[in-house]
Amino acid sequence: MGRQLNLKYKNLLKDLFILLVVLFTNSCWSQDNRSFKIFQFPADKIPMINGDKSDWSIVPDSYSVGMQDLWEDSGKHTAIDSSNLAVHVKVGWVKGMNRLYFLYEAYDDYWDFASPGLHNDTFEVIVDGDQSGGPFIDRFHPNKNIDTLDAFFSFHGVHAQNYHIFTPAKEKDWTMVWGSQPWIKELPYANASYSYDFEPGEKGKLILEFWITPFDYAGNDPSRAVASILEENKNIGLSWAIIDYDNVDKKSNNGFWNLSKEHTMYGNASYALPFKLMPLEKEYQEKLKADWSYKILNMDERKVSFSDGSIGRVNTWKWDFGDGKTSEDKDPVHTYSKGGKYVVILEISGPDGKSRRSKVWDVVLK
Structure with missing residues (x-):
């Protein structure tokens, strides 16, 4: 009887060991x-x-x-x-x-x-x-x-x-x-x-x-x-x-x-x-480059939002909306008094110099 119990105990330990190995292996395999x-x-x-x-x-x-x-x-x-x-x-x-x-x-x-x-x-x-x-x-x-x-x-x-x-x-x-x-x-x-x-x-x-x-x-x-x-x-x-x-x-x-x-x-x-x-590797990154985008919020009111997308460290922004109005906000909202085709310019400056980006007739309003 003792020998049989001892054999059952050994088989139980063996099965438990196999189960632990399988669980550990599956856990490691699934966690990547x-x-x-x-x-x-x-x-x-x-x-x-x-x-x-x-x-x-x-x-x-x-x-x-x-x-x-x-x-x-x-x-x-x-x-x-x-x-x-x-x-x-x-x-x-x-x-x-x-x-x-x-x-x-x-x-x-x-x-x-x-x-x-x-x-x-x-x-x-x-x-x-x-x-x-x-x-x-x-x-x-x-x-x-x-x-x-x-x-x-x-x-x-x-x-x-x-x-x-x-x-x-x-x-x-x-x-x-x-x-x-x-x-x-x-x-x-x-x-x-x-x-x-x-x-x-x-x-x-x-x-x-x-x-x-x-x-x-x-x-x-x-x-x-x-x-x-x-x-x-x-x-x-x-x-x-x-x-x-x-x-x-x-x-x-x-x-x-x-x-x-x-x-x-x-x-x-x-x-x-x-x-x-990944972003550009450093050797291909420009230290300072002006860029921007826009969205017409309301065509009837001629309301446009402008968003700065410049690269680099920027301290100042100067927007020229093409209608004689300007702004020094980073992301201004501007309302035009009349429709037309506009040349909009963003000038920026920072520790690494100055940059300017002009877009000709991107902004067109009725």
């Missing part, structure tokens, strides 16, 4: 506190989409996401082997443009892209512009009774998008969009270009440049789409995976390298990681 950066390109240095990475030479290495940031979550590789696969990704944006730019550089010892279908070395990107999170493909739909095609047209890719990018694409579109909105992969919403010199089955290096437009809502009808608004110092949700086929067979891959710690990130935006839309 990493964040990454998106480089802001100056307006005069926007990268061309031509497969030439020289435009990206101004992007510091601190913006690069490499193999050391990925998990091979299929269990086929226990360590990084750069002789098998080596990948680096940089992401950029331009203030005032709702585009995300990507530079994808990859070395593979066996490029598999001969098939016209889904079997292809792949860079799979998910983007969630407003970090709304949640599932966005049918297998993760909370209503398990929903018809598959109904989910495809009403649910897939609506609040977050999945780009199944072929690397490289041979005799097919550069990406498969997982959802009913294939229009998002075409101009004026996206563009892509490759550079490589290998054939299927060979080794070599590939460069892929592309940009995409993130959407808060993107359904089957593009006229109803709502593009995400990209703002400086804000985060967006982003993740990607590299699916590496080495033609071992026609079904399985040779590795699934995931930036997220959750394999199912490809269909659930809650597993995307925060990427911060």
